[in-house]
Amino acid sequence: MYVVGHCVVTEWSGAFKPNNIYGEGVFPLMFPDYVRCHDWGYERCFDWGRPTLDGLLIYAHILGDWYVHYGGAVHEQKKKGWAYRRMGVYARRYNEFFANATRRGLRDVGPPADSVRGFSHTMVEYTIDTFLARRGEFDSHFAAVRAALGSLGVRDGVGSAEWIDETIRREAIVVNSPDLRADVESFRSRITESNRPEEFAFRAGIKKFGLRSCEQSVEHLCEYIEIGLSEISAEDLSSTVESTAEFVGAWIQRATEGSRREFTWT
Numbered sequence: 001m002y003v004v005g006h007c008v009v010t011e012w013s014g015a016f017k018p019n020n021i022y023g024e025g026v027f028p029l030m031f032p033d034y035v036r037c038h039d040w041g042y043e044r045c046f047d048w049g050r051p052t053l054d055g056l057l058i059y060a061h062i063l064g065d066w067y068v069h070y071g072g073a074v075h076e077q078k079k080k081g082w083a084y085r086r087m088g089v090y091a092r093r094y095n096e097f098f099a100n101a102t103r104r105g106l107r108d109v110g111p112p113a114d115s116v117r118g119f120s121h122t123m124v125e126y127t128i129d130t131f132l133a134r135r136g137e138f139d140s141h142f143a144a145v146r147a148a149l150g151s152l153g154v155r156d157g158v159g160s161a162e163w164i165d166e167t168i169r170r171e172a173i174v175v176n177s178p179d180l181r182a183d184v185e186s187f188r189s190r191i192t193e194s195n196r197p198e199e200f201a202f203r204a205g206i207k208k209f210g211l212r213s214c215e216q217s218v219e220h221l222c223e224y225i226e227i228g229l230s231e232i233s234a235e236d237l238s239s240t241v242e243s244t245a246e247f248v249g250a251w252i253q254r255a256t257e258g259s260r261r262e263f264t265w266t
């Protein structure tokens with residue numbers, strides 16, 4: 001999932017109040033995507049330790065990704081979650097997607113920048129974001145989230161470059177990014193370029209799949225996501241979001257049980 005998916009799932013989890021998410025909370029919530037710390041998160045996914053507010057939002061992201069990739073089985077990190085079960089929809093079109101992108105001048109000739117599995121399961125995740133965006137779930141939050149994440153690393157306070165470093169230190173996060181500053185900048189610019197909720201995911205795909213950053217690439221992504229939306233049912237998407245939210249809510253609840261009073265959000 002991407003920005004829209006994580007925000008909506010975390011909201012629906014019931015573990016946070018909306019104003020803990022849509023505001024400065026989007027910075028820790030999206031932390032794993034711009035500092036690349038999913039592996040670190042998955043390792044401690046079912047024993048999060050002593051939680052902080054920022055840490056819990058990072059945890060909510062990790063839990064959402066875990067469920068979509070690996071399902072509800074605790075500690076069993078096997079690629080058999082919903083995203084992998086549905087990826088055939090896109091795997092069948094892997095060659096066509098990259099060949100058409102090349103033909104349209106959206107990428108150079110050469111091997112695709114992502115594997116069949118990487119491409120396909122990621123497209124399934126972007127389908128969740130697009131589904132929610134088109135249902136209007138994010139409309140009232142788009143402007144604020146875009147403005148906030150669009151200042152990542154160049155603002156003061158929460159979301160600043162210093163805050164990112166401090167959060168990595170405080171939460172003892174193991175970062176996978178070879179160039180953290182460049183990743184943060186790339187994330188920020190993709191957010192800023194997005195003109196509507198579904199574009200967040202389309203532009204993430206453009207980067208991941210090695211396409212040129214331009215409007216034609218946005219249309220290219222959109223064209224293929226539309227195919228996914230026509231082949232994966234709304235009920236399936238909807239119930240997946242609901243069960244992911246339930247999973248996130250249950251584990252956040254567990255992580256805060258001992259310290260409920262500290263986490264009565266206001």
Ligand SMILES: [Zn+2]
Nearest residue numbers: 032033061065
């Ligand atoms: Zn993620």
